[in-house]
Amino acid sequence: MKALASLSSSTLSLRCCSPFQFKIGLCQLSVTADKEKNIAHARQAIQDAASKGAQLVLLPEIWNSPYSNDSFPVYAEDIDAGGDASPSTAMLSDLARLLKITIIGGSIPERSGGNLYNTCCVFGTDGKLKAKHRKIHLFDMDIPGKITFMESKTLTAGETPTIVDTEVGRIGIGICYDIRFPELAMTYAARGAHLLCYPGAFNMTTGPLHWELLQRARATDNQLYVATCSPARDTGSGYVAWGHSTLVGPWGEVLATTEHEEAIIIGEIDYSILEQRRTHLPVTKQRRGDLYQLVDFQRLNSH
Numbered sequence: 531m532k533a534l535a536s537l538s539s540s541t542l543s544l545r546c547c548s549p550f551q552f553k554i555g556l557c558q559l560s561v562t563a564d565k566e567k568n569i570a571h572a573r574q575a576i577q578d579a580a581s582k583g584a585q586l587v588l589l590p591e592i593w594n595s596p597y598s599n600d601s602f603p604v605y606a607e608d609i610d611a612g613g614d615a616s617p618s619t620a621m622l623s624d625l626a627r628l629l630k631i632t633i634i635g636g637s638i639p640e641r642s643g644g645n646l647y648n649t650c651c652v653f654g655t656d657g658k659l660k661a662k663h664r665k666i667h668l669f670d671m672d673i674p675g676k677i678t679f680m681e682s683k684t685l686t687a688g689e690t691p692t693i694v695d696t697e698v699g700r701i702g703i704g705i706c707y708d709i710r711f712p713e714l715a716m717t718y719a720a721r722g723a724h725l726l727c728y729p730g731a732f733n734m735t736t737g738p739l740h741w742e743l744l745q746r747a748r749a750t751d752n753q754l755y756v757a758t759c760s761p762a763r764d765t766g767s768g769y770v771a772w773g774h775s776t777l778v779g780p781w782g783e784v785l786a787t788t789e790h791e792e793a794i795i796i797g798e799i800d801y802s803i804l805e806q807r808r809t810h811l812p813v814t815k816q817r818r819g820d821l822y823q824l825v826d827f828q829r830l831n832s833h
């Protein structure tokens with residue numbers, strides 16, 4: 531991230547997306563230790579969401595495997611090889627094509643070139659893989675007596691922000707911990723994103739205070755839609771997810787949400803609202819890039 535100055539020149543292009551209004555389905559899934567069962571279960575949930583009118587379906591972070599460093603290497607798939615090497619993404623591609631919907635496939639552990647990643651795949655209505663986002667900011671957190679998780683024990687961080695043009699708009703992708711970094715969301719907004727999607731699995735320590743707050747902050751700062759999707763809570767698992775998958779509008783308002791049980795949440799998105807909000811409250815034009823800008827702290831620290 532070099533400078534913020536260029537962000538103020540961003541414009542919102544709605545030309546690329548039709549329709550302006552559509553339904554999004556957030557599939558808050560129960561996840562088990564049985565991968566085949568998880569895949570069949572996700573398939574059913576996506577079909578249910580589509581039957582309720584969803585043209586875009588979002589899945590949770592790590593929906594085909596338990597969320598643990600022990601499980602990631604065991605459940606990881608070679609997404610680039612496809613077919614039998616990646617039954618989870620084969621199912622997503624198949625359904626996107628059959629149902630003619632866009633699928634943001636949550637995330638699964640990916641094996642590639644000797645590394646493991648936490649990876650989100652986006653499939654278009656033709657079933658083709660449109661984008662692959664590897665979690666950029668690994669979840670390394672140590673709050674003594676509360677929660678310790680070190681994704682970097684097994685996973686490698688992704689190196690690229692992912693913004694993708696789909697039939698339901700321009701979408702910026704982040705995975706869970708990525709939502710804590712406003713610069714990533716601002717980068718997507720500067721590149722014309724209408725919607726940010728974060729598959730995520732916040733926990734019982736940070737979830738209550740931070741999960742909704744961060745979504746509403748990213749949406750309000752950037753005046754766009756934010757959607758999140760979590761696994762359902764399983765108090766018997768090693769990592770207990772907060773749940774509460776949510777859709778937030780460009781005014782920072784919660785449009786659709788749920789508690790922690792398994793659920794399919796259907797929310798309405800209307801991109802015409804984006805222009806209206808930005809006209810009424812033109813923060814992008816008012817930004818004083820002449821007075822402040824993001825600097826490359828790593829470069830500064832290395833001197």
Ligand SMILES: NC(=O)CC(=O)C(=O)O
Nearest residue numbers: 669706707731732733736
């Ligand atoms: N699980 C995550 O990646 C992030 C999280 O739980 C948090 O930031 O809190």
